[in-house]
Amino acid sequence: xxxxxxxxxxxxxxxxxxxxxFSVLRSLQAAAARLNLDNHNLMTVSGxxxxxxxxxxxxxxxxxxxxxxxxxxxxxxxxxxxxxTVIAMGGDGDGFAIGTNHTIHAMKRxxxxxxxxxxxxxxxxxxxxxxxxxxKNFVTKSTPYGHIEDPLRPGLLALASGSGFVAQxxxxxxEQLIDIIIKAINHKGxxxxxxxxxxxxxxxxxTYQWFREHLVNLDEDSDHDKTSFQNAMNxxxxxxGLFTGILYENKQMEYxxxxxxxxxxxxxxxxxxxxxxxxxxxEDFI
Amino acid sequence: xxxxxxxxxxGTQGEGIVSTGNILxxxxxxxxxxxxxxRNFSSRIKGGHTNYIIEINTKEVLAYGDSLDILIAFDMESxxxxxxxxxxxxxxxxxxxINPENYFVRRDLGFLSFPFTDIxxxxxxxxxxxxxxxxxxxxxxxxxxxxxxxxxEETYKKKGQDILSKNFTVLDKTYEEPIENEEIKTxxxxxxxxxxxxxxxxxxxxxxxxxxxxxxxxxxxxxxxPASEIMEYLxxxxxDYGGIVLQTEDEIAAITMSLGSSYAGSRAMTASxxxxxxxxxxxxxxxxxxxxxxxxxxxxxxxxxxxxxTKHEQSDIEFLYHGAHGEIPLIIVxxxxxxxxxxxxxxxxxxxxxxxxxxxxxxDLALGLSRQTIKSLDKNKITIDRGKIASGENLEETKxxxxxxxxxxxxxxxxxxxxFLEGIHKVTGLEHSIIGTPNNYPDNRKKMMDKRLNKxxxxxxxxxxxxxxxxNSSLLVLSIGSNYGIIKKVVEDYNLPVAYGAFKxxxxxxxxxxxxxxxxxxxxxxVENNARGQLASIIKQKLPCHDKFHNLLKYDGTPFKLAxxxxxxxxxx
Numbered sequence: 001x002x003x004x005x006x007x008x009x010x011x012x013x014x015x016x017x018x019x020x021x022f023s024v025l026r027s028l029q030a031a032a033a034r035l036n037l038d039n040h041n042l043m044t045v046s047g048x049x050x051x052x053x054x055x056x057x058x059x060x061x062x063x064x065x066x067x068x069x070x071x072x073x074x075x076x077x078x079x080x081x082x083x084x085t086v087i088a089m090g091g092d093g094d095g096f097a098i099g100t101n102h103t104i105h106a107m108k109r110x111x112x113x114x115x116x117x118x119x120x121x122x123x124x125x126x127x128x129x130x131x132x133x134x135x136k137n138f139v140t141k142s143t144p145y146g147h148i149e150d151p152l153r154p155g156l157l158a159l160a161s162g163s164g165f166v167a168q169x170x171x172x173x174x175e176q177l178i179d180i181i182i183k184a185i186n187h188k189g190x191x192x193x194x195x196x197x198x199x200x201x202x203x204x205x206x207t208y209q210w211f212r213e214h215l216v217n218l219d220e221d222s223d224h225d226k227t228s229f230q231n232a233m234n235x236x237x238x239x240x241g242l243f244t245g246i247l248y249e250n251k252q253m254e255y256x257x258x259x260x261x262x263x264x265x266x267x268x269x270x271x272x273x274x275x276x277x278x279x280x281x282x283e284d285f286i
Numbered sequence: 287x288x289x290x291x292x293x294x295x296x297g298t299q300g301e302g303i304v305s306t307g308n309i310l311x312x313x314x315x316x317x318x319x320x321x322x323x324x325r326n327f328s329s330r331i332k333g334g335h336t337n338y339i340i341e342i343n344t345k346e347v348l349a350y351g352d353s354l355d356i357l358i359a360f361d362m363e364s365x366x367x368x369x370x371x372x373x374x375x376x377x378x379x380x381x382x383x384i385n386p387e388n389y390f391v392r393r394d395l396g397f398l399s400f401p402f403t404d405i406x407x408x409x410x411x412x413x414x415x416x417x418x419x420x421x422x423x424x425x426x427x428x429x430x431x432x433x434x435x436x437x438x439e440e441t442y443k444k445k446g447q448d449i450l451s452k453n454f455t456v457l458d459k460t461y462e463e464p465i466e467n468e469e470i471k472t473x474x475x476x477x478x479x480x481x482x483x484x485x486x487x488x489x490x491x492x493x494x495x496x497x498x499x500x501x502x503x504x505x506x507x508x509x510x511x512p513a514s515e516i517m518e519y520l521x522x523x524x525x526d527y528g529g530i531v532l533q534t535e536d537e538i539a540a541i542t543m544s545l546g547s548s549y550a551g552s553r554a555m556t557a558s559x560x561x562x563x564x565x566x567x568x569x570x571x572x573x574x575x576x577x578x579x580x581x582x583x584x585x586x587x588x589x590x591x592x593x594x595x596t597k598h599e600q601s602d603i604e605f606l607y608h609g610a611h612g613e614i615p616l617i618i619v620x621x622x623x624x625x626x627x628x629x630x631x632x633x634x635x636x637x638x639x640x641x642x643x644x645x646x647x648x649x650d651l652a653l654g655l656s657r658q659t660i661k662s663l664d665k666n667k668i669t670i671d672r673g674k675i676a677s678g679e680n681l682e683e684t685k686x687x688x689x690x691x692x693x694x695x696x697x698x699x700x701x702x703x704x705x706f707l708e709g710i711h712k713v714t715g716l717e718h719s720i721i722g723t724p725n726n727y728p729d730n731r732k733k734m735m736d737k738r739l740n741k742x743x744x745x746x747x748x749x750x751x752x753x754x755x756x757x758n759s760s761l762l763v764l765s766i767g768s769n770y771g772i773i774k775k776v777v778e779d780y781n782l783p784v785a786y787g788a789f790k791x792x793x794x795x796x797x798x799x800x801x802x803x804x805x806x807x808x809x810x811x812x813v814e815n816n817a818r819g820q821l822a823s824i825i826k827q828k829l830p831c832h833d834k835f836h837n838l839l840k841y842d843g844t845p846f847k848l849a850x851x852x853x854x855x856x857x858x859x
Contacts, residue, residue, distance in 0.1 A: 009687070011723055043704045045546070048715075056712050056723055061704040063549065064714035064724075065542070066572050072506075072539040076546025076554070077704065079530055080504060084550070084704055105535040262525050268551045268703070270528040272501025278665040281495065281523070285485035285660075286316060 002036045004029040009059045015050055020171030020197030020208075024118050025054055027174055028087065031181035032060075037085055045074040047090030047099065049125045051118035051197070054089050068099025071106040074113050081268040082256055085185060086113040092133040093123055096152050100132075107161035107190055111255040114184045114191045117154065120199035121206050128202035138205065155236045155247055158192045159229065165191035166232065166248040170215055171198060172208050173244055180246060189254045196244075211242075218245030287475050289344045291427070292351040294371070295419065296364025300332035303360075305441065306416040307338035308486075308657055310423060313437045315486040315659040317429065318479040320347045322771070323657040324845070329511070329595045335363045342427070344479040348623060348658065348771025352847045356426075356474065358419060360402070365389060377470065379422065381415065398470060405459050410452035417453045421460030428475035431461050485660050489627040489653040489768075490557075492660075493583055494519035496631025497555055499668045502581070503529035504554040506543035508536055508562055511595045512651045513585040516557040537562035541569030541582065548580050549713065551675075551703040553635050557583035560602050561592065567610055570644050574614025576713045577691065577699070577738065579638035579673075581631075583647045585654035586767075588843050597843030598651040600767055601816035606646055607793055607824055613735070615643040615742045622752075622770035622788035624660045627653065630790065632668055639673040641742050642698060648792070650815070652768035652845045676700045681708035687721035693733065697741035747798040750791035756783045761858055762807040766792065766821060769813050769846060776851045784855055792821065797828050804831050809858055813851065817841045 007029040015021050032042060042060040046052040048067035055062035061084075065073045074088035088106075095103050095117045106115065122140065123129040129142040133154065137146040158166045165187040169177035177195065184191035196211050216239055218224050224245075225231045232248035256263065297303050304325060311321045322341040328334050341350040353373040359365045359380045369378065369389060377396040380386055383403045390397060400422055406414035417438060424434045438453055465471055487495075494516045497505075503524065507517040521531040534540045540556045547554040558566065563584045573580045586602045588594035606618055617637050621630040631647060638645040681688070681702065690711035692699045699720075702709025712722035717734060719725040751764070755777050763773055763786040770788035777786055785807065789796075804810065812822040812835060819837040826832050838854045840846050 040707045040710055041705055043550075053724075056714065059710065061710055062712045062722075063546075064712065064716065066568055066715050069538065069542040069569070069572075072534065072542040073546035073549070076504070076506065076543035076548075077550040078546075079532070079543075080547040080550035080552040080554075081703075081705055101535050102539055105539070259530070260525055262528055263530065265528050267503045267528060267530065267547070268705070270503050272503070272553065272670055274499065274501075274527055275665055275668050277527075278499060278668070281498070282485055282663065285487050285491070285495075286312075286483050 002033040004033050007032050007039065007059050009057065011057055013057050014053055016201045018200040019050065020120060020195070020199070021051055021054065021118050023171035023174050023177070024116065024195055024197055025057055027169070027177040027181055028116070029058065030178045031185065034178070034182055035185060041084050043077055043084045043086045045070045045077065045086065045088045047094030049091040049093055049123065051089060051091040052094070054118070068094050068097070068102065070094060071099060071102040071115065075106060075109065075111045078111050078113050079255070079267070082112070082266050087116065087185075088113055089116045089118065092117060092119040092121060092131045096132045096154060104157070104161045107158055107163040107192065109255055110162065110164060110189045110252055112189055114181070114193070116181070116193045116195060118197040119154070119194050120197050120203055122199050122203040124199045124202050135205070153236070153241050154194045155241055156233070159232055159236070159248060162252070163192045164189045164250050164252040165246070167191075167193045167246040168244050169193055169195040170211055170244050171195065172212065176217070176219065176244055183246065183249070187249065187251075189252055214242045216243045218243050218247060287472070287477050289477050291342045291355045291474055291476070292339065292353065293342070293356040293358065294337050294339045294354050294368060295358045296335065296337040296368055297360035299327060299330060299334045299336040301360065302413055302416040303336055303338050306419060307340055309420060309434070309437045309441055310340060311486045311657050311659070313429065313433050314342060315484040316437070317433060318481045318484060319343065319476065320345060320484070320659040321486065322347050322350055322659070324350050324652065325655060327596050335367055337364065337368065342476065344477055346661065347775065349775040349848070352849050359384070359386075360415065362386060369395075396470065398465070398467065401463065405463065406456055409455040409459050414453055414456045417456045418460045421457045425461055426470070426474040431457055485662070486657055487624050487660050488515060488655055488657045489621070489624050489649055490515035490585060490655065491519050492624045492627035493557070493631040493647060493649065496628040497581070497635065498523055498527070500553065500632040500635040501670050502553045502555050502635060503527065504544060504547035504552040505531045505556060506534050506540045506547070507531070507556050508534055508540050508558065510559045510562050512587055512655050513557045513559045513583060515654070516583055537565040538569065541566040541580070542572070545569060545573055545578050545580055549578050549704070553639070555581040555583065557585070559585050559587045560589045563602060563606070570616070571610035571612060571614055572715045573644040574610060574616060574738065575612070575715050577642040579642055580644045581634045581638050581647065582644060583649060586648070586650040594843045598768070598845050599815050599841060599843065600650050601820065601841070602648070603792070603814070603816065603820040604824065606648065613739060615641065615738050616793055617641065617643060617645045617742060617745065617791065618648050618793040619645065619791050620648045620766045620789045621653070622765070622767055622790070624653070624658055625663060626790070628663050629667060636669065636671045639675070640671060640698070642673065642701065643742060648767070650767040656768070674698055674700045676702050676706065676709065678703070678706040678709065681706060683708055687711045689720045690722050691718060691720045691734070693720065693737060697737045742794055745791065746794040746796065748791070748796060749799045750796040751787045751789050751799055751803070753785055753787040755785045757785045759784045760808045761785070761811065761855065762787060762803060762809070763811045763813060763855065764789070765813040769815070772846050772848065773813060773851055776848045776855070779848065780852055782852070782855055782859070784859065792824065795824060795828055800825060800829055804829055804834055808834065809836060810834050811836045811838055811854065811858060813838045813846070815840050815845070
């Protein structure tokens with residue numbers, strides 16, 4: 001049986017003891033193990049911040065990119081070699097501040113990658129600044145009088161942007177998170193998982209305890225029809241976004257399926273030398 | 287009879303002046319004539335004055351003359367704005383629906399009224415006045431109507447048989463329309479040229495065509511004037527070869543998505559102009575740090591900020607030369623003709639993969655957009671060298687990650703691609719170890735910096751300036767981009783006894799060759815389109831003899847006139 005060990009390397013994470021990101025890492029390794037993925041065909045791409053380090057902690061190809069740009073890099077990789085399982089990861093700043101534009105368009109584009117946001121509602125690596133997902137009145141070093149803006153609602157944004165798979169997990173509910181990651185990887189198309197991953201050092205409001213008290217489990221909600229867009233929207237509003245489980249899952253045509261038949265052979269296997277076509281191509285200009 | 291004509295077609299933007307000029311260029315090129323077209327346009331789609339200058343010659347020509355032989359005007363504004371650009375004895379041809387009688391006092395000029403619109407309306411529709419114009423030019427230049435019909439047919443065949451046959455009728459009727467002035471009928475007849483079907487192209491198409499032949503199979507880009515034609519060409523062609531062009535949400539996504547593609551094993555590129563390149567700079571830095579090959583085209587336009595989007599400048603030189611925060615290995619190639627755009631584009635992909643670093647193809651608006659006749663491209667010069675990509679099958683089994691950033695004698699490490707069984711490694715924009723994991727030890731930091739910066743250093747000793755003209759002169763005129771063509775025309779038309787050279791690469795700067803040139807020539811004039819002499823400034827940083835260098839600068843958004851370069855050279859000889 002494949003175990004998480006297969007996906008572990010000997011790099012020690014820089015995360016604080018108790019950081020929710022440890023659980024995300026382990027859940028991803030466990031999901032990979034249960035899917036028995038080849039290490040060399042697994043590609044992790046991450047952004048910048050505490051969460052961004054995750055691609056360095058797996059025995060896979062790992063691309064620790066720049067702030068907010070994990071998604072375009074991940075999409076470029078997947079478009080070139082669709083045989084890879086591509087997981088993009090990052091923090092709430094990556095996904096919903098500096099990289100929001102890419103998040104929306106990646107969802108719209110629907111390339112078959114999985115995007116895991118490790119959401120701690122704070123900027124941890126800059127030592128405690130507000131995030132676009134921080135709640136109103138949240139006090140940080142950059143909002144010493146309390147944050148006066150309302151937070152973005154990532155699930156609603158994902159639904160509105162066309163993501164065909166929208167789910168939320170919680171670092172403390174590891175079994176559920178593993179299950180969600182497996183389903184996300186198996187979903188043919190863009191899949192989005194917002195993981196509540198508490199920052200034990202800088203976020204003293206949204207703690208493990210706080211989430212345990214506030215989160216509801218959609219997987220236990222028999223009325224929840226996750227294939228209904230309307231229902232997903234309503235459920236998100238009803239729970240105030242405080243839930244775990246799969247909110248929405250509906251297969252839409254994946255990007256590669258929309259491309260012409262000529263793209264059946266992945267770019268990585270294309271013959272680059274087309275000198276025999278030169279005479280035909282130059283004719284266009286004569 | 288004549289060997290050389292400079293003509294201008296003027297009218298309102300959006301009325302088909304560009305396609306008309308392009309058809310003329312294509313027709314003439316096929317007959318073996320050389321042409322050079324320059325579009326004057328503004329940042330709008332319909333309305334506003336626009337004109338298309340076309341230089342026609344029996345020999346190679348890479349620039350247009352300062353003054354016009356013929357001005358063809360569809361509207362009064364075209365006459366008002368451009369009449370002073372005509373040569374003495376020049377001819378104004380105007381659509382008979384306008385009446386420029388106020389200008390008839392210009393006795394030095396000839397005036398010919400022609401019923402372009404009337405013929406078009408009578409036998410087709412108003413827009414076909416362009417076809418009528420082609421017909422009249424065909425008559426004046428002594429081109430058989432069938433030659434024009436062939437090009438018109440190819441250009442408009444998608445519009446259907448009815449439209450096509452109306453265009454043909456308009457052409458025939460234009461050829462039959464009486465012209466009273468007998469002398470005009472023969473004055474502009476072109477002498478026969480060496481009959482050879484030549485291609486016509488713009489620099490942007492040549493770069494895109496070169497990229498396709500070089501094996502580029504992925505492009506992510508965001509539209510921008512004057513670079514969009516590169517993605518337009520590849521959008522049309524790449525699907526046939528299994529490649530993908532993706533229009534991204536912004537230029538940041540364009541560069542980073544292309545980097546992802548390249549990292550995964552494709553030959554990838556993006557293209558933009560100043561504003562987009564500014565947004566890409568962080569991604570270019572990542573490519574330098576993470577040693578990922580990538581080709582970026584910058585077709586320069588007037589900056590700063592939005593500047594003049596449709597006007598010409600060469601003012602991104604210093605920005606790119608010094609660009610990206612921190613210090614990265616970066617190569618900047620500088621094609622100076624459409625043919626060079628093709629060859630340098632191929633070379634850019636080879637350099638990017640050989641040196642595992644970003645390569646910028648630095649072009650400019652006049653080179654990127656000016657449609658011109660080109661010499662035949664040599665397909666034997668197409669080579670694909672993918673550099674040190676490891677073979678996926680032959681990698682040794684290892685318990686540790688692959689040493690992607692290993693220290694080597696030439697400072698270039700083997701690449702493995704995701705999917706290779708034994709090639710697993712990490713990539714990061716952080717300073718890193720030989721397996722790509724973050725590493726902040728001072729020793730490692732210094733060694734990694736030296737490795738990255740030294741791997742391209744030997745390019746400094748390559749000869750990357752092409753030298754032409756009178757090489758035993760005391761004056762050398764240096765330039766980059768489209769200025770080469772203008773200087774060549776000045777030197778040849780006026781028989782100036784000077785040497786002139788064009789850069790093919792400015793980073794690494796060809797320091798060895800520049801040293802030799804400063805020893806050989808007593809004066810070096812650097813011609814560039816920016817306000818501060820950016821290229822000269824970079825050269826002076828590397829060479830001591832500053833008193834030898836002189837600058838000729840222009841930054842009003844228009845290319846140099848022949849006279850401006852001529853008088854500077856004459857002043858310096």
